[in-house]
Amino acid sequence: MKKVLIITYYWPPSGGISVLRALKIAKYLREFGWEPVIFTAENAHYPYYDESGFVDIPEGITVIKHPIIEPFKVFKWLTGRKKEDALNSIVQVRDKKQNFLDKLGIWVRGNFFIPDARSLWIKPSVKYLKKHLKENPVDAIFSDGPPHTNNRIAYFLSKELGIPWLADFQDPWTQADYYQMMYITKTAHKIHSKMEQGVFQQAKKITIASPTWKKDLESIGAKNVDVIYYGYDEDDFKDLVKNQEGEYFDIVHIGLLGIDRNPVGLVEILSKIKSDRKIRVILAGQVDQQVKKELGGNKNVEVVYKGIISRKESLQLAMEAHLLLLPLNKANNAEGRLPGKLYEYLRTYNPILCLGKSNGDAAKIINKCKIGSSFEYEDIKGIRNFIEDLIQKPNSINVDKKEIETYSNKKQTQKISNYLNEIHEQ
Known part of the structure; x- marks a missing residue:
């Protein structure tokens, strides 16, 4: 060999x-x-x-x-x-x-x-x-x-x-x-x-x-x-369980959430969505102090900081999410930014909300796998409509698992x- x-x-x-x-x-x-x-x-x-x-x-x-x-x-x-x-x-x-x-x-x-x-x-x-x-x-x-x-x-x-x-x-x-x-x-x-x-x-x-x-x-x-x-590695998902029951609609982000990926206005958008379920944002990993300040400014939406947790815990959290958040860097080369977490998000088969360049590489992969949508950070109406539709019709996304396997x-x-x-x- x-x-x-x-x-x-x-x-x-x-x-x-x-x-x-x-x-x-x-x-x-x-x-x-x-x-x-x-x-x-x-x-x-x-x-x-x-x-x-x-x-x-x-x-x-x-x-x-x-x-x-x-x-x-x-x-x-x-x-x-x-x-x-x-x-x-x-x-x-x-x-x-x-x-x-x-x-x-x-x-x-x-x-x-x-x-x-x-x-x-x-x-x-x-x-x-x-x-x-x-x-x-x-x-x-x-x-x-x-x-x-x-x-x-x-x-x-x-x-x-x-x-x-x-x-x-x-x-x-x-x-x-x-x-x-x-x-x-x-x-x-x-x-x-x-x-x-x-x-x-x-x-x-x-x-x-x-x-x-x-x-x-x-x-x-x-x-x-x-x-x-x-x-993504299929072996990492063998012992994970998908449990999405409960009173909350959970939006989850795993990994670093830096100032260059600050989802400005997200909590305000979520606070205006009408839903029978409470909306909760769960963040696992390091979060920039300015991002924390802006996310914590609305009492109508609960934001949970898990801090640094093990990889297995992170993947389990992603498996239980109703929606996975993927904010991309606000930078000149953001079109090519494909965070490692994207592929693990794909393998959960849970919907993905990508924030960043709508014509970028991440958006193209998400569209190809039929697993979510991408919006510019400023597209408040588009983001709100996407989340509202998902809450009302949780099984509306028909994921292409065969395409996901190629990654x-x-x-x-x-x-x-x-x-x-x-x-x-x-």
Whole structure:
């Protein structure tokens, strides 16, 4: 069986959505003729921890770990955060009003830690892996970014050892929405861009998470680019139960809810809907403090904050929802934004309300799967009519389950294996 080295910073016990890309690919690769070899960080500082991911690691798989130095402890101390606080992107989700030290931290991160805060891991990892791979050869490399530190490690290995490389992008690099929020100077931008172009030139294959972002990457020089969706894993839904009984009509959102996805006016819309059932909004995950302030301004609609809960609890909550909320980033590249939660929403077969670009990639997938509707944030009438119709006719949505199956992790991994075969045979 051919071997592929998967370079990924995120690996169990990491929680959150970012770990699932490489983990689910590794889970199913053997079925398509490739043996995954994992390279990941030892003593990594993950935003969330979730032990449930260990169940997906294939039996007998080789996992190589190498120490990493990360600046997050210093940043937390500098900004007055507690040691145990989850630290996600502070440009998107803020637990307090952004102050000078927060802005300074963002500026330092964007201009001195290039390509990202894990950059100190690059040189020691390349040195270690060059020796390891000479003694334990592989047939291809797969790297998954962000963090794009993963792609930098793969770049050097592929260039110096001549191993064919597939570079995967969960999010873009210089075209990412949060990249624009990081106070990056012209000098730092040139360095970021040069590194990004290096990936385009060295990688034999590039994959990215959405069709629009594929076109965006091609517009700045990337070649041989294809789409690999996040997908969902059927195994994650085996023990979940759909129970939608009760006095409430529950609208559920799981995951980060940042200032860039603030569903302004949603609670006010809900308060004007006439219904025999009480309407409740349930939010699981980190929520920006400004978003909380605006959502809590109406006494007629109950808003429940679950905080950070386990992945299994999140999926169960989504299964019980009468409506799943999917607000997209208000950003220049929002047309291509396909959050990982979208595919898990699809698999619940529950209706989805998407807020964002009505002609974006998410809207197209939702329409194709016949599972909901998408509206611009400002379309108050459309949003209200959609929710009212759903409350009155809860079984009116006829989901295309066969179409949803095309987004499974297994199907996406089969595509990855085909690309690995292509670059190995070149």
